[in-house]
Amino acid sequence: MSYTWVLGRRALREALRTPEALLPTLFIPMFFLVVNLGQAGKIFPSSTTGFLDGQNYGAFQLPSSMLLAASFGTAALFLVEDIEGGYFDKLRSSPVPRTSLVLGRLVAEVVKGLGIAIVLVLLALPFGIHVASGFVGFLLLIALTALWAVVYVGFMQLIALKTRSAAATNSGGLIFFPLLFLTPNFVPRHMLTRPMEIAATCNPVTYVMEALRSLILQDLVWGRVLTGFGVVGALGVVMVMLNLRMIRHYD
Amino acid sequence: MSKLVTQRAAGESFVGPAVEARGLVKHYKGRDGVVEAVRGVDLRVEAGEIFGFLGPNGAGKSTTVRMLTTLLSITSGTARVAGVDVAREPDVARLRMGVALQEAGLDARQTGRELLVLQCRLFGMSADDAASRAQELLELVDLVDAADRRIKGYSGGMKRRLDLASALVHEPQVLFLDEPTTGLDPASRLVVWEEVRRINGHGTTVFLTTQYLEEADQLCDRIAIIDGGRIVREGTPTQLKTELQVRLGLDDEPSLDDVFLDATGRTRERVAGVVREVGA
Ligand SMILES: Nc1ncnc2c1ncn2[C@@H]1O[C@H](COP(=O)(O)OP(=O)(O)OP(=O)(O)O)[C@@H](O)[C@H]1O
Ligand SMILES: [Mg+2]
Numbered sequence: 382m383s384y385t386w387v388l389g390r391r392a393l394r395e396a397l398r399t400p401e402a403l404l405p406t407l408f409i410p411m412f413f414l415v416v417n418l419g420q421a422g423k424i425f426p427s428s429t430t431g432f433l434d435g436q437n438y439g440a441f442q443l444p445s446s447m448l449l450a451a452s453f454g455t456a457a458l459f460l461v462e463d464i465e466g467g468y469f470d471k472l473r474s475s476p477v478p479r480t481s482l483v484l485g486r487l488v489a490e491v492v493k494g495l496g497i498a499i500v501l502v503l504l505a506l507p508f509g510i511h512v513a514s515g516f517v518g519f520l521l522l523i524a525l526t527a528l529w530a531v532v533y534v535g536f537m538q539l540i541a542l543k544t545r546s547a548a549a550t551n552s553g554g555l556i557f558f559p560l561l562f563l564t565p566n567f568v569p570r571h572m573l574t575r576p577m578e579i580a581a582t583c584n585p586v587t588y589v590m591e592a593l594r595s596l597i598l599q600d601l602v603w604g605r606v607l608t609g610f611g612v613v614g615a616l617g618v619v620m621v622m623l624n625l626r627m628i629r630h631y632d
Numbered sequence: 633m634s635k636l637v638t639q640r641a642a643g644e645s646f647v648g649p650a651v652e653a654r655g656l657v658k659h660y661k662g663r664d665g666v667v668e669a670v671r672g673v674d675l676r677v678e679a680g681e682i683f684g685f686l687g688p689n690g691a692g693k694s695t696t697v698r699m700l701t702t703l704l705s706i707t708s709g710t711a712r713v714a715g716v717d718v719a720r721e722p723d724v725a726r727l728r729m730g731v732a733l734q735e736a737g738l739d740a741r742q743t744g745r746e747l748l749v750l751q752c753r754l755f756g757m758s759a760d761d762a763a764s765r766a767q768e769l770l771e772l773v774d775l776v777d778a779a780d781r782r783i784k785g786y787s788g789g790m791k792r793r794l795d796l797a798s799a800l801v802h803e804p805q806v807l808f809l810d811e812p813t814t815g816l817d818p819a820s821r822l823v824v825w826e827e828v829r830r831i832n833g834h835g836t837t838v839f840l841t842t843q844y845l846e847e848a849d850q851l852c853d854r855i856a857i858i859d860g861g862r863i864v865r866e867g868t869p870t871q872l873k874t875e876l877q878v879r880l881g882l883d884d885e886p887s888l889d890d891v892f893l894d895a896t897g898r899t900r901e902r903v904a905g906v907v908r909e910v911g912a
Contacts, residue, residue: 387753395741398782467737470703471798475754476726632705 384477388485395459396493406453406497410446411504417442418508421567432569434598440510444593445566448586450497451530452561454554456486457537461547483538483624490534494527510597518596521606528613529589533557535620542627560586588612646715650806650837651677651700655709658695669695671861672709677839682832684852685841688896692861693841694734697810701731714805727755730804734811736795740784744775744794747783748801755802769797789820796827807831809840813847825851845888857895865895
């Protein structure tokens, strides 16, 4: 564990020293929040739209932005840089457990994900958005976002370790991207067209989004929240296991 | 684990050769078939030697080094470094060897000091020990002034020296250097030679690959020449030169260049011919 943390701290240092890579992860989700609010805010006024629970449409959109912010996978591109530049071999020539080599970055991603989620919630406050589930809800909100970031980076790292190419990792990440939009991200699931509803129901991201949304719009709805954590937890375990398998067979 | 284990494992003396490879084979499987990069290499490097591993481009030097240093799986054969089987007990082997690869593997976003401290930590040292060891090494390779600057701004020579320092954090018993002086100016090359001799003087066995025959002649107690994945010559520089002189009945002692060209089936005439063709 201590090795994982030593490597995780280095990954965080690297992220902080590359603000060019960090800023878009905040800017683009905020951009979508503002644009979507501007485009659909009038269609869904808070006074007459039941699913908003009294908040404005921005509150409904915030989970999409948070998931987007947690789905950049920059850490995997840093890993490719390490591999291409030979630094990964230097790390591999040290006697640390192979697992720490991939877990370090994932641990760093938790910390980074928490930071990004907190900043996004703070940035959303001026839009009149608040977290209806209170402080505990806020903690769950940022935790769930951060764990999602781990799932996403875990997936990207798999491509990075497999292809060792920045171009392949970048475009490989896009395979996962549509899943963020096959969700009830504009209206609740029951208002979607039938085919879209089926697609969204099959998509695990839907449950993460619904959990985040319930934390923002409602008091603690444990069923929703636990489903979200369950989905992220299961995907997280799968990603970590695949990452560990990949690093053990890395040549 | 940490400090105790590191020191014990690294300090533990071993009997027998520092590097011993038997029937080492590496096949790379790629999209367009299998590349037989190393085809049955036997090596024996005695403790305390500076051993030179020579060969033309693509001969299999780096592949062999990567297998010996646990970075690459071994297709068949066995390898022991400092008495430890690198495939069976890679972590124990890693504690006993230092590695500086052909492409200086550094992280441009860290400072030189941070990189060394991190490397020390990965070899199990406490934060305090890591800090003082890093300072020691920075002084050793003359990078104190640049220590707190990002590696991004280092020159090629500075990067090489930092890479060398990072291979020494745990005072390894066997040091592997893959082309440590390629791309260095003559003065920096001499600095690295001095450093290699000094490290060797403290009892560390050095296994280095090089393209420069003069380097091998100056520095190495013994050399092996690999070509097409097979060892084609092995011995002290003097032995190899004498062997060639006797075999060809030459009047003057040949240079190591001549030995190399003879061993790899290249002759001065043929090489000159290629140069002429390219030039024409
Ligand atoms: N990852 C790889 N996949 C496929 N083939 C490889 C790989 N790495 C090396 N090779 C091939 O294996 C052979 C030996 O390569 P190696 O890098 O060991 O040579 P080298 O002696 O170090 O050469 P150089 O002096 O140019 O560094 C070459 O034919 C090379 O093309
Ligand atoms: Mg090489």
